[in-house]
Amino acid sequence: MLTLTALNECFKDAIEKGSQFIAVKINVGLNQSEIIINPRANFEEKRAYYNHAYDEMLHHRFAGDTDIRITGFTHGYSFSEIETQLSFQREDSFRMFLN
Helix, strand or coil, X not given: CCCHHHHHHHHHHHHHHCCCEEEEEEEECCCCEXXXXXXXXXXXXXXXXXXXXXXXXXXXXXXXXXXEEEEEEEEECCHHHHHHHHHCCCCCCCCCCCC
């Protein structure tokens, strides 16, 4: 299950394995998604942001009535690796340890 705890584990695993990127797929409302790719240099800053802005079930705390939520995340060494991992990831399951 996708949770804030699992996202934090993804960050931890990425740091331990030396991944260059962490990607987060976000539903920005009206069933539209965007993918944010964070480089290694920003891992700690972005982890702090996600912990502040999202609740345990990965819904944006400050979005009001808009359904903004994280629907997937992974880490990897290249954009193509991340794209592959996110394309096979279901919203109701957690699948990040593909490295």
